[in-house]
Amino acid sequence: MTTALETLKTSSREVHNLAMAAQLLGWDQETYMPDGGAHARAEQIATLAKIAHEKSTDPSLDAVLKAAALEAPDVSTDDGALVRVSRRAYDRAVKVPAELTAEMQKAASLGQHAWIKARANDDYESFKPFLARNVELRRQLAETLGYEDSIYDPLLDEFETGMKAADVNAMFNSIKGDLIDLVAAISEKSDAISDEVLRRDYDKAGQQKFSQWASAAIGYDYNRGRIDEVAHPFCTNFSINDVRITTRYMKNWLSSSLFGTMHEAGHAMYEQGSSQALEGLPTAGGTSLGVHESQSRLWENLVGRNRAFWDFAYGELQSTFPTALGDVSVDEYYRAINKVTPSLIRVEADEVTYNLHILIRFEMEQLLLNGDITVDEAPKVWNDKYEKYLGVTPPNDADGIMQDVHWSAGYLGYFPTYSIGNLLSVQILEKAVADIGDVDPMFAAGNFEPLLSWLQSKIYVHGSKFMPKDLMTQVLGGPMDARPYMNYLTKKFGALYGL
DSSP states (O other), X not given: OOOHXXXXXXXXXXXXXXXXXXHHHHHHHHHTOOGGGHHHHHHHHHHHHHHHHHHHTOTHHHHHHHHHHHHOOOTTSHHHHHHHHHHHHHHHHTTSOHHHHHHHHHHHHHHHHHHHHHHHTTOHHHHHHHHHHHHHHHHHHHHHHOOSSOTTHHHHHHHSTTOOHHHHHHHHHHHHHHHHHHHHHHHTTGXXXXXXXXXXXXXXXXXHHHHHHHHHHHTOOGGGOOEEEOSSOOEEEEETTEEEEEEOOXXXXXXXXXXXXXXXXHHHHHHHTSOGGGTTSTTSSOSOHHHHHHHXXXXXXXXXXXXXXXXXXXXXXXXXXXXXXXXXXXXXXXXXXXXXOOOSOGGGOOTTTHHHHHHHHHHHHHHHHHTSSOTTTHHHHHHHHHHHXXXXXXXXXXXXXXXXXXXXXXXXXXXHHHHHHHHHHXXXXXXXXXXXXXXXXXXXXXXXXXXXXXXXXXXXXXXXXXXXXXXXXXXHSSOOOHHHHHHHHHHXXXXXXXX
């Protein structure tokens, strides 16, 4: 006789397979699909989303979940966690009409395609209707799901389970003042570091070669992944054993492809690290986007922008670009990749200013969702905030309000997870060092396996078995704390700039 757990697993895998098929169509849209396929692709993705939604909200599933909960009452086990995750997903999904789900998917697909063209042409007017549609659909979703305090809460909960807008405001309030002060102190010594060496000519083939070498060196498994070129880097997965990353190459800005690749490799290594027993189930993969971002930011910044990493990797980079870097020492290069400059583009931002970029987006999302500003007013509000927080004003909308892909896909509520990830990354690395010892000599020797193994055993293998806050308490011994992060920034950049 088939048990309720077996029935749940079969149903879960069917829904998962539909979702993965939709993601594969999305990956193809961003990488290889011809322009003419945009509208048909939007319909295809919407159809799969609607079928998946109908399957995941089948009324019979409620009884299956109740019976499965009796068979696996311990939520700390794989089966118990599956029941918990599935129950939460079911309770959320049944509130949302299939038509709304399909419409959001369609709008996201069309929006992403429109954004690529609009940004390339600095044409906000053509993108504006797609942004307005996504904002309106997300408002509908929030109202459908319900909330007590802020319309932002149910959207944030989709990406960071259990967190509310008030929590994010508290997080930013704990770091905003110190960050602004640190940026101001560094700005007084802005000439102390030059990044001219990163703006020389770097051919695409060399960047492709080195980015793949560096990501493989830290642990990204190319037997279960690949790398492709896109307008805006991302990581996507269709299985624990098929996790793909993307990057972009800029001839006169070396850091874009390198750190973009390491960032996405961090995401991918988390996904590849899930227990194989979770394959095809909703408990595979990261437990939240905040925890996910802790891994992308850890590998990008705490490893990739660490001097010890370049003691190992600089020789390879220099031999890849002998003309551009032949006269540049490792110390000069290390200083260049850590230059602090208030800038326009989030994905190219330094560690110190990065969270201010996120703060601006968080504030913008709340204004749009609350109806405090319209999409017509949004570019000016965006520019005013950049002047207020970073002292720079975007010269155009392509490098202003249209620089990120997220809103074109309807991902309102996503951005705070980047800052959550920044704070957690330092806490996690400090705990790893306490357990395995100083990692700098390991990095300098090109040995990243001890850190990766620690992360796999403590975080990756569990997938989404534990709630984000519970997992972090289990790993760190306490909640997220801004102090280690601010101490890290103050120490590192104080030394670099002689503060």
